[in-house]
């Protein structure tokens with residue numbers, strides 16, 4: 084599959100490593116330009132590109148940059164993707180440590196609904212609650228007991244199914260977490276976040292989540 088990754092940090096870098104190892108063709112971009120990604124390109128065989136070219140021809144695009152940087156992405160950054168290509172949002176809102184105040188999220192908009200609004204395109208929320216190094220090293224074959232499960236939320240069922248298949252291929256159990264309206268159930272501060280649960284554990288944690296943002300996760 085041809086995959087475009089916008090953001091080449093902890094998550095973008097490790098998705099590049101895993102997907103190239105699985106034989107996918109990856110184009111990866113950061114904010115500073117492809118010349119700063121030559122080590123990652125040499126290590127993985129991915130193609131480092133300017134951010135405006137990351138989505139070109141991609142059958143899947145992943146946006147994996149700090150929440151506060153989303154509005155600064157160039158207009159039309161997703162335009163070149165292949166028809167029907169899902170856009171994955173891995174992001175989390177960290178108002179205190181990193182992102183500052185984002186009023187609509189503070190007022191209750193799910194983080195991924197806000198991201199989709201900024202991008203002008205629906206997103207599938209995935210990978211937001213697993214540590215980057217676990218994403219790199221803790222994938223297991225399907226059927227292995229205690230295989231880590233990852234919740235996947237989105238309104239486009241076809242797009243969500245494609246993302247879930249890729250998650251299974253990466254070594255994790257995908258769990259359908261409903262639509263973007265329900266995606267607060269996997270945000271920072273919820274029981275599933277960072278917990279490395281198996282599929283039953285993820286379903287239980289999603290069901291037990293509270294929509295209230297705790298003080299720790301407010302600006």
Ligand SMILES: NC(=O)c1ccc[n+]([C@@H]2O[C@H](COP(=O)([O-])OP(=O)(O)OC[C@H]3O[C@@H](n4cnc5c(N)ncnc54)[C@H](OP(=O)(O)O)[C@@H]3O)[C@@H](O)[C@H]2O)c1
Nearest residue numbers: 090091092093094113114115147148152174175211214215
């Ligand atoms: N770290 C984790 O374990 C983890 C786990 C799950 C989810 N997440 C979430 O996933 C997102 C990414 O996290 P991360 O830890 O991978 O971040 P990170 O290590 O800080 O990397 C951020 C990447 O985004 C790029 N970037 C920033 N602004 C950009 C822009 N305007 N255009 C293009 N690229 C831009 C940066 O490029 P430059 O370096 O060139 O600026 C960098 O490559 C965050 O929302 C985070 O909360 C993180």
